[in-house]
Amino acid sequence: MNPETSSPRNAPAGFAIQRNGRVFFILLAIALPALAGYVIYEQLRAPVFNAHMDWDSGTILEVEQDSFANWAGFLEGDVILSVNGAPFPELPAVVGNYPAQVERGGQTLILELPLVPMAKLNLPALPGGVAVALVFWGSGLLLLLRRFEQAEIRLVFLLSQVLGIAILFPMSYLPKWYPPPWGMDLSVACLFLSAPLILHHYLTFPVRLGAPRLRQLGLGALYLLALAASLLWLMEPALGRRAGMIYTACVTAAAICALGYAYLRRASADERRRLRLIFFGALLGGLPALLLYFLPSIFNFPQRIPLWLAGLFTAIAPLSYLYAVLRHSLFGIDRLLNRTLVYTALSLGILVLYLGPFLLIYRFAPGDWLAQIMVAAGLTLAVGLAFESTKKALQRLVDRLFYGGWYDYPGVVEQVTRALAACTEREQLREALTSQIPALMQLQGGDLHFDEEARPAASPPGAQFSLAFQGQPRALWTTGPHRDGDDLTESDRRILDTLARQAEIALGNVLLIETLRAQLNEIRASREALAQAQHRLLRSREDERARLARDLHDGPLQVLIGLNMQLGLLLPQAEEPAALNEMRAEVRRLLSDLRGVCAELRPPMLDTLGLAAAIRSLAEEWSAQSRVVVRLDLAPNAALKDLPGDVAVNLYRVAQEALANISKHADAHRVAIRLEWESNHLSMTIEDDGKGFSLPENASDLTARGHFGLAGMRERVNLIGGKFIVISSPGRGTMIRVTWQPSPPKKQGKKGRQGG
Numbered sequence: 001m002n003p004e005t006s007s008p009r010n011a012p013a014g015f016a017i018q019r020n021g022r023v024f025f026i027l028l029a030i031a032l033p034a035l036a037g038y039v040i041y042e043q044l045r046a047p048v049f050n051a052h053m054d055w056d057s058g059t060i061l062e063v064e065q066d067s068f069a070n071w072a073g074f075l076e077g078d079v080i081l082s083v084n085g086a087p088f089p090e091l092p093a094v095v096g097n098y099p100a101q102v103e104r105g106g107q108t109l110i111l112e113l114p115l116v117p118m119a120k121l122n123l124p125a126l127p128g129g130v131a132v133a134l135v136f137w138g139s140g141l142l143l144l145l146r147r148f149e150q151a152e153i154r155l156v157f158l159l160s161q162v163l164g165i166a167i168l169f170p171m172s173y174l175p176k177w178y179p180p181p182w183g184m185d186l187s188v189a190c191l192f193l194s195a196p197l198i199l200h201h202y203l204t205f206p207v208r209l210g211a212p213r214l215r216q217l218g219l220g221a222l223y224l225l226a227l228a229a230s231l232l233w234l235m236e237p238a239l240g241r242r243a244g245m246i247y248t249a250c251v252t253a254a255a256i257c258a259l260g261y262a263y264l265r266r267a268s269a270d271e272r273r274r275l276r277l278i279f280f281g282a283l284l285g286g287l288p289a290l291l292l293y294f295l296p297s298i299f300n301f302p303q304r305i306p307l308w309l310a311g312l313f314t315a316i317a318p319l320s321y322l323y324a325v326l327r328h329s330l331f332g333i334d335r336l337l338n339r340t341l342v343y344t345a346l347s348l349g350i351l352v353l354y355l356g357p358f359l360l361i362y363r364f365a366p367g368d369w370l371a372q373i374m375v376a377a378g379l380t381l382a383v384g385l386a387f388e389s390t391k392k393a394l395q396r397l398v399d400r401l402f403y404g405g406w407y408d409y410p411g412v413v414e415q416v417t418r419a420l421a422a423c424t425e426r427e428q429l430r431e432a433l434t435s436q437i438p439a440l441m442q443l444q445g446g447d448l449h450f451d452e453e454a455r456p457a458a459s460p461p462g463a464q465f466s467l468a469f470q471g472q473p474r475a476l477w478t479t480g481p482h483r484d485g486d487d488l489t490e491s492d493r494r495i496l497d498t499l500a501r502q503a504e505i506a507l508g509n510v511l512l513i514e515t516l517r518a519q520l521n522e523i524r525a526s527r528e529a530l531a532q533a534q535h536r537l538l539r540s541r542e543d544e545r546a547r548l549a550r551d552l553h554d555g556p557l558q559v560l561i562g563l564n565m566q567l568g569l570l571l572p573q574a575e576e577p578a579a580l581n582e583m584r585a586e587v588r589r590l591l592s593d594l595r596g597v598c599a600e601l602r603p604p605m606l607d608t609l610g611l612a613a614a615i616r617s618l619a620e621e622w623s624a625q626s627r628v629v630v631r632l633d634l635a636p637n638a639a640l641k642d643l644p645g646d647v648a649v650n651l652y653r654v655a656q657e658a659l660a661n662i663s664k665h666a667d668a669h670r671v672a673i674r675l676e677w678e679s680n681h682l683s684m685t686i687e688d689d690g691k692g693f694s695l696p697e698n699a700s701d702l703t704a705r706g707h708f709g710l711a712g713m714r715e716r717v718n719l720i721g722g723k724f725i726v727i728s729s730p731g732r733g734t735m736i737r738v739t740w741q742p743s744p745p746k747k748q749g750k751k752g753r754q755g756g
Contacts (some may be wrong), residue, residue: 003358025144031166032137036130039172043122045097047115048177053080058088068114072097079103084112091115122174129171136164152205156355159197163314166190187231192244195251196222202255202282207262222251223598256282288313347395351382378617412440416499420506422515426450429506433477437499441492445478451475461595463488465500467507477506560591566603610637611648612675615655619673633674640675643682647740650716651675658686658736659711666690666734683740688735690730711736 007019051069052062058080063070080088084098092098092115100113118125140160147153169183179187200219204207229247231238263279335722357375419432434446443462451474467475480497481487488496563588571580606614612634623701640648655673662668668690675684696707714737717724722740 003517013635021181022148025154028158028161029137029141032133032161032168035165035168035183035186036133036137037181039168040119040126040130042180043119043126043172044117045095046118047091047093048121049091049113049115049119052176055089064438069115071116073111074102075102076103081108112294121173122177125174125525126172127172129168132171133164133168134165136160140164152201155197155201156206159194159201162190162194162197166194167314184235188233188241188244192226192229192233192248193223195248195255196226199251199255199258202258202262207266209266211264241353256287260704277539278386281317285314285317285320293722346387346391346739351388352380394668412437412495413498415440417502419500420502420562423506423510426510426514429503429510432506433503438479439495441495442483443482446477446479448478449476463493463496465496465503467500467504469504470509470513474511477503530634560587564591606648608650611639611640611643611651613671614648614652615675617660618652618656619671622659622663623671628662628668631670631672633672633676639677640682644720647682647720650720651738651740653716654713654738655684655686657709657713661687662690662734665693668733678739681739686736687733692730692734693730694725694730695728 049069050064050067051060051074053060060069060074060076060080063074063076079101079102083100084089084092086092095115097112097114100111102109102111137160139159142152144157144161166187169179169187173179178184196219199222202214203219209215225247227242229244231240233244255617259279259282278313296567324676343655357379416432416437419436420429423429430448433448438444438446446462462478462480464479465477466473467477477500479488482492564584567584567587568578571577571584606691616632616634619632622628623630659671666688669686670689672687673685675682678681717738717740719742721743722738723729724735725739727736727737728734
């Protein structure tokens with residue numbers, strides 16, 4: 001079935017009404033910027049003579065000091081007879097300088113009369129009037145574009161456009177210049193219409209007041225009265241102005257009362273927080289204009305504020321509605337006004353702080369630049385030092401006096417989220433939940449009890465949340481009510497519930513980190529135990545080698561030496577000396593092999609001549625066997641005589657293992673060994689020009705990559721508390737560097753130094 005053929009008959013009419021409504025709002029949205037453009041264009045091309053005059057007689061009543069008329073030579077009391085050949089007050093329609101016939105003291109003069117654009121003389125009023133009108137226009141248009149389907153938004157848009165037009169023409173002209181008559185009539189009509197529109201809006205949004213039938217009848221009567229006041233203005237301006245002002249003031253006051261009633265009597269705690277921005281925005285926008293401008297105008301009293309300032313106050317209302325209606329909640333709205341008030345107060349304070357001293361300097365020492373620079377520097381330093389503390393104090397004052405129990409919802413979530421994400425210990429989590437959140441949300445406090453702790457006997461009259469980990473309850477978080485004694489609202493509970501879910505994640509992180517820390521401590525302890533076992537194994541191995549070398553030297557070696565001597569004594573008496581000589585040769589070979597084994601187990605030079613001599617002997621013997629040149633740069637034996645035995649042995653073993661690796665893998669032609677003291681540490685470097693190899697990224701991977709010799713060297717160096725460095729790359733040789741620093745001597749006490 002075709003949807004178009006099955007739709008109701010009245011659907012096209014509904015679509016036509018909706019389309020016509022959109023066209024109306026589009027035309028209305030274009031009207032205000034078009035009128036603002038006309039005002040700017042008209043003032044740019046309209047020529048004016050900036051002197052206070054009696055236009056009927058052509059007499060100049062007053063000439064300002066810095067005016068164009070004063071520059072042209074016109075004086076107070078001059079009578080302008082004609083301009084550009086035309087009798088006064090006929091003026092040319094184009095900006096420029098024109099010859100004028102002027103009577104002064106019985107004489108006739110010819111002066112050039114300057115006609116300048118009105119915009120040039122109207123700068124204080126034109127930008128302010130256009131800006132305020134466009135604020136109303138832009139606020140209403142943005143709301144309409146975002147929420148056109150809502151009747152309340154369409155009403156706000158209509159109200160903002162009407163108020164913008166009502167302000168545009170009166171505010172854009174200084175009192176001595178007059179807007180076009182039709183523009184002033186349009187502004188007055190829109191002003192009279194804005195009052196019932198304001199009341200209409202406050203009766204229907206955000207809380208509907210009164211019965212629908214009575215509301216419709218009352219508003220209809222008010223709209224008719226606005227039309228009647230506009231017609232009366234057109235027919236009898238003086239009477240119409242008085243009647244219209246009274247009507248506008250009364251209806252606007254009724255609208256503010258309706259909003260106050262809805263705020264105080266009909267709204268819940270959450271609704272009051274939502275209405276707070278609207279309520280105070282309306283008061284700040286409407287009361288100054290009503291009390292200080294409209295009422296004095298009605299009763300012909302002196303106006304307390306100029307029209308441009310009244311217009312600026314009224315611009316507060318649409319700006320507050322722009323954010324409040326878009327979000328229709330407290331989030332981000334009160335925060336904006338709150339921060340605006342704080343920074344506005346700070347700005348005004350800084351302005352007053354600077355303005356007072358500079359006015360005094362300008363009054364008493366206008367040309368003293370040094371004093372001005374010193375005052376500016378001192379004030380800037382004072383502002384910089386006091387800004388943060390002053391801002392915090394103002395923030396607390398605004399929160400307490402203006403908002404009562406209000407707190408910054410987005411700020412709470414943002415700050416607490418960051419704090420919970422950074423929690424790695426239980427105390428950090430406890431601090432965030434029991435101190436930070438109550439302070440930010442203005443609560444009476446809170447408690448956090450873990451499962452292994454004693455639970456509270458009774459929870460406070462606030463909120464309670466169970467925090468679970470891996471499906472099991474692990475902690476209980478409780479919060480108190482507001483500090484002012486009010487119970488938690490639904491918004492408070494939603495925020496706390498969100499924070500509780502984040503706290504549950506943070507609790508899981510804390511417990512996982514505790515588990516990982518325990519496992520890490522176990523691994524670290526096992527590694528330390530393994531390292532100690534390796535150290536003991538190396539020590540026991542060296543001790544066993546030394547013992548075995550001593551046993552071989554004191555036992556089999558001595559026996560073989562005695563056997564060799566006995567064979568030498570028997571040689572003259574032997575019937576077959578060749579056999580004895582062969583036996584003696586075999587004994588000498590055994591002696592040589594055993595001496596080599598003893599030297600391998602424990603080099604005798606290491607104990608007798610020191611580390612340098614042992615390394616020199618090792619290098620010479622290795623060079624003779626491998627036919628590789630070894631260059632030695634060794635510290636003198638005297639410098640190494642106090643070297644601990646285990647240090648000397650392990651350094652010798654490192655050199656021994658390094659030379660063995662070079663002969664097996666390096667294919668080197670030159671080797672350099674350096675052993676020297678560098679400042680307060682001993683350094684041994686073994687470098688070759690062999691083919692090198694690729695090092696693993698971690699030293700712990702040496703064994704996995706098959707570098708068992710390097711791993712053994714590293715273990716020996718770690719055993720003596722030294723540092724082991726290997727530098728190598730394919731084709732660039734290898735360098736092994738070992739550094740060892742002796743431990744500082746322990747300080748003796750006073751008794752030890754005094755010999756007890």
